[in-house]
């Protein structure tokens with residue numbers, strides 16, 4: 001499709017957008033009395049209007065039923081999390097039994113590594129990407145030290161080549177092969193938070209499995225953004241947060257995936273608690289743990305129902321729309337944003353560079369040459385919420401659920417004004 005950098009053209013694209021009615025389903029912050037252009041759905045998704053109802057329902061059940069709410073609420077609390085499994089399984093390409101919702105992301109990665117990082121004298125190394133999200137780095141380093149090993153011996157970071165902005169799949173695959181039977185675990189962010197690159201999860205998983213390693217994915221920036229087939233790819237485990245592209249609210253509850261082959265086992269290493277125990281025997285309060293047959297066996301505490309409620313509201317929207325339609329709009333709107341960026345770049349004579357590779361989801365990371373935080377602040381003051389990453393990068397993620405093509409056009413105009421006013 002031939003794009004045009006005009007308001008009319010952008011409005012035309014909106015008019016034919018199959019998801020256009022969903023924009024009305026979200027609350028937008030306002031700056032200068034106007035709805036913002038929101039590019040930070042990769043950091044904290046907007047609040048769906050229907051979420052309030054889900055939370056209010058729990059609040060009023062608690063008010064009216066108190067402890068009886070565990071069993072007699074409209075959606076009983078004791079197995080509320082089960083309502084999320086089926087729609088969530090569709091989003092990540094898993095079987096219903098393979099997903100569960102609990103805790104927060106980094107917490108879940110720690111719990112999952114109890115089961116999936118079991119170093120031996122020979123096989124103890126971990127492969128991850130260089131400059132992984134800091135929490136993931138701290139998590140891996142502390143896990144390694146917990147096992148009495150040194151991070152510098154056990155953790156191998158895949159580097160980008162000099163002068164390149166992306167990781168090459170061939171470099172990841174050859175490193176996996178090299179480390180071979182010393183490799184215990186591959187754990188990478190499926191979509192990199194900084195440059196927006198989508199890793200070839202299928203090929204990397206296959207390579208990791210072929211040398212006998214465990215393969216897990218941190219899907220914080222992937223879930224609700226890119227197509228996932230965790231089950232078909234034979235991924236061992238994964239975890240993600242729900243507050244980025246999944247719009248479930250700040251710091252909200254995380255999801256996990258555990259491959260079917262590990263389910264229903266009593267002898268798997270795991271940190272356990274009563275909510276992982278079979279429902280039928282849970283309240284017999286017996287001394288011996290009797291694990292659920294699904295990924296809920298990794299649940300430890302009774303679930304935070306007030307956090308599950310917004311996630312359920314969000315999943316209902318994913319269920320209505322489906323990942324395919326979201327991805328279709330995502331591709332279209334990101335391509336339009338890229339076009340707008342290139343047009344503006346021509347008009348202001350090359351001041352920035354897109355560092356996101358063709359393997360991308362929703363996010364374009366833009367390196368600003370000679371422009372800096374001033375421009376970022378200008379955008380913010382003028383109603384464009386982006387985010388800033390050192391040394392000189394803004395990240396733009398037009399979430400397909402609620403961003404419009406007109407937003408992309410208007411952003412381009414504000415960006416141009418900002419660059420020109422900076423140069424004066």
Ligand SMILES: *Cc1c(COP(=O)(O)O)cnc(C)c1O
Pocket residue numbers: 104105106107133135136189193218220221241251
């Ligand atoms: C957002 C993000 C996190 C956040 O972790 P929390 O435990 O939810 O605070 C972790 N890892 C990656 C890769 C992320 O993008």
